[in-house]
Amino acid sequence: xxxxxxxxxxxxxxxxxxxxxxxxxxxxxxxxxxxxxxxxxxxxxxxxxxxxxxxxxxxxxxxxxxxxxxxxxxxxxxxxxxxxxxxxxxxxxxxxxxxxxxxxxxxxxxxxxxxxxxxxxxxxxxxxxxxxxxxxxxxxxxxxxxxxxxxxxxxxxxxxxxxxxxxxxxxxxxxxxxxxxxxxxxxxxxxxxxxxxxxxxxxxxxxxxxxxxxxxxxxxxxxxxxxxxxxxxxxxxxxxxxxxxxxxxxxxxxxxxxxxxxxxxxxxxxxxxxxxxxxxxxxxxxxxxxxxxxxxxxxxxxxxxxxxxxxxxxxxxxxxxxxxxxxx
Amino acid sequence: xxxxxxxxxxxxxxxxxxxxxxxxxxxxxxxxxxxxxxxxxxxxxxxxxxxxxxxxxxxxxxxxxxxxxxxxxxxxxxxxxxxxxxxxxxxxxxxxxxxxxxxxxxxxxxxxxxxxxxxxxxxxxxxxxxxxxxxxxxxxxxxxxxxxxxxxxxxxxxxxxxxxxxxxxxxxxxxxxxxxxxxxxxxxxxxxxxxxxxxxxxxxxxxxxxxxxxxxxxxxxxxxxxxxxxxxxxxxxxxxxxxxxxxxxxxxxxxxxxxxxxxxxxxxxxxxxxxxxxxxxxxxxxx
Numbered sequence: 237x238x239x240x241x242x243x244x245x246x247x248x249x250x251x252x253x254x255x256x257x258x259x260x261x262x263x264x265x266x267x268x269x270x271x272x273x274x275x276x277x278x279x280x281x282x283x284x285x286x287x288x289x290x291x292x293x294x295x296x297x298x299x300x301x302x303x304x305x306x307x308x309x310x311x312x313x314x315x316x317x318x319x320x321x322x323x324x325x326x327x328x329x330x331x332x333x334x335x336x337x338x339x340x341x342x343x344x345x346x347x348x349x350x351x352x353x354x355x356x357x358x359x360x361x362x363x364x365x366x367x368x369x370x371x372x373x374x375x376x377x378x379x380x381x382x383x384x385x386x387x388x389x390x391x392x393x394x395x396x397x398x399x400x401x402x403x404x405x406x407x408x409x410x411x412x413x414x415x416x417x418x419x420x421x422x423x424x425x426x427x428x429x430x431x432x433x434x435x436x437x438x439x440x441x442x443x444x445x446x447x448x449x450x451x452x453x454x455x456x457x458x459x460x461x462x463x464x465x466x467x468x469x470x471x472x473x474x475x476x477x478x479x480x481x482x483x484x485x486x487x488x489x490x491x492x493x494x495x496x497x498x499x500x501x502x503x504x505x506x507x508x509x510x511x512x513x514x515x516x517x518x519x520x521x522x523x524x525x526x527x528x529x530x531x532x533x534x535x536x537x538x539x540x541x542x543x544x545x546x547x548x549x550x551x552x553x554x555x556x557x558x559x560x561x562x563x564x
Numbered sequence: 565x566x567x568x569x570x571x572x573x574x575x576x577x578x579x580x581x582x583x584x585x586x587x588x589x590x591x592x593x594x595x596x597x598x599x600x601x602x603x604x605x606x607x608x609x610x611x612x613x614x615x616x617x618x619x620x621x622x623x624x625x626x627x628x629x630x631x632x633x634x635x636x637x638x639x640x641x642x643x644x645x646x647x648x649x650x651x652x653x654x655x656x657x658x659x660x661x662x663x664x665x666x667x668x669x670x671x672x673x674x675x676x677x678x679x680x681x682x683x684x685x686x687x688x689x690x691x692x693x694x695x696x697x698x699x700x701x702x703x704x705x706x707x708x709x710x711x712x713x714x715x716x717x718x719x720x721x722x723x724x725x726x727x728x729x730x731x732x733x734x735x736x737x738x739x740x741x742x743x744x745x746x747x748x749x750x751x752x753x754x755x756x757x758x759x760x761x762x763x764x765x766x767x768x769x770x771x772x773x774x775x776x777x778x779x780x781x782x783x784x785x786x787x788x789x790x791x792x793x794x795x796x797x798x799x800x801x802x803x804x805x806x807x808x809x810x811x812x813x814x815x816x817x818x819x820x821x822x823x824x825x826x827x828x829x830x831x832x833x834x835x836x837x838x839x840x841x842x843x844x845x846x847x848x849x850x851x
Contacts (some may be wrong), residue, residue, distance in 0.1 A: 259809055282698075304675060307675075307678075307679055308678070308679075308848065309675050309678045309679065309846070311796075311844060311845075328678070329681045329682070329683065330681070332678075332679050332680060332681045333681035335679070337679040338675075339675060339676065342671075342673045342675065342676050343673075343676075344676045344679075346590060346594060348594050348597050349590065349593060349597075353590055353593065356586070356590075357586050357587060357590050359586075360582050360585075360587075361583045361586070361587075361680050361681065361682050362581045362585035362681065363576075363583070364578040382735070
């Protein structure tokens with residue numbers, strides 16, 4: 237039995253529209269049209285215990301809606317969902333005591349009060365035993381480096397500090413599954429790396445299943461072995477990140493810096509060539525021709541000063557994929 | 565015996581109560597951070613009371629029928645005391661959906677609350693109760709103190725009887741429960757966000773008018789008295805204050821407090837049902 241089982245989940249929302257044209261605002265006050273938006277359509281997937289899954293898709297694709305259904309906040313229109321053998325929205329209270337959720341743009345900390353007050357409240361809400369609570373809090377605070385911040389009112393924390401506290405708050409009760417909605421948004425490089433390191437460790441050592449949505453593809457590359465891509469409410473890809481890269485990798489490219497300007501000329505095996513003064517960018521398909529062979533050909537034909545090889549980075553791959561899937 | 569107490573200690577009901585108390589505690593702590601705002605609120609109450617009393621003094625002195633108030637069963641000293649006490653416990657009355665809760669409803673942050681293994685109704689019940697505690701503490705201390713040091717005509721009187729005073733304390737607790745449960749009913753109504761503030765404002769206005777906060781219920785027309793006594797909002801402040809000034813005798817205290825409790829139960833049940841219904845069709849705002 238997988239830990240998370242989603243079968244044929246659909247969810248739609250009604251959106252009110254204002255009439256367009258002259259006096260639209262006024263007419264809108266009396267009559268309104270509404271439109272049904274299909275946020276999710278027939279979503280199916282399974283997640284096993286201890287997996288670390290990235291859930292990506294452009295804005296408005298339905299990522300957050302899925303997370304909200306899995307955390308028992310929203311009721312889907314149709315489909316079945318069983319998480320830890322429970323139906324989240326039917327047995328919400330029992331369900332949420334086993335999961336942790338971080339919505340990055342919504343805080344669960346009490347703005348005016350010291351961080352430790354929130355933690356103490358959570359201890360009572362989740363009914364955590366005193367000894368367990370102390371042990372867990374120390375452990376988490378150490379790992380995320382917030383031990384010195386516990387007495388600081390939340391309003392005086394920086395964004396990075398607050399995000400770390402949010403993560404601690406979501407993990408105090410040692411949940412079996414952790415849902416993260418863009419955990420690294422707005423963080424600086426150091427905090428981002430620390431956060432990723434921590435999530436990896438938590439997943440490895442405690443066996444916590446982690447499902448994270450993000451727009452930061454480096455997060456996905458660093459953390460997840462499995463990615464799911466959603467767009468227009470449908471699940472479009474579900475598999476390993478290597479497979480995704482292979483399938484959607486754009487053409488590789490070599491940047492060649494020449495010692496002098498020369499007239500454009502064709503190069504064998506190259507796709508498009510962009511010329512910008514002394515700088516040539518040569519695109520080629522790395523599955524057909526090896527990089528060293530391509531460099532050799534370029535070196536033979538051009539007065540080369542230097543070259544650099546550019547492998548499409550993950551952001552570009554995703555951009556290509558979104559385009560191919562007609563998501564943008 | 566020890567086993568039984570351990571069982572109670574471990575039961576989920578006990579854990580839930582403890583969680584709600586922790587919620588109550590943290591929200592109270594938050595409320596007590598805003599000292600100056602609370603003192604400002606209290607000083608408004610002082611001026612309001614003074615204006616009210618002056619108007620009543622004029623009526624009792626110069627009205628065509630000077631005995632009208634006496635016929636209604638309230639002499640001027642009782643009325644002055646009524647005004648001070650009503651002003652002192654006014655923050656208990658629901659004048660608006662709790663700011664934090666309203667914010668959570670309109671911004672969609674309610675999703676964070678829904679991720680807690682704690683019934684949303686009682687979670688908000690504790691918050692909503694605690695939110696009024698700090699204003700109540702500051703306002704009543706300032707106003708009662710002012711009422712005591714006033715010149716005789718404006719001064720607050722001693723309670724009519726000691727038993728009446730004790731009953732007032734009991735009735736105040738019931739009033740706190742009643743106000744909170746009505747606030748929660750309003751919250752549940754407000755969860756339908758497309759309705760905006762209109763309906764909830766009307767609900768609150770009806771409550772505060774019928775509470776006697778603007779005009780003591782005893783001074784309302786004779787033919788309305790039966791209705792006024794049984795309607796829910798007399799329990800807000802009219803019943804406790806009348807127990808203090810003695811226009812409800814201690815013999816009638818039990819029935820009066822029962823009315824308060826009864827309406828609280830009605831509001832709690834209807835609020836909880838309505839909220840459960842709302843949660844089934846909830847839409848989370850703001851992505």
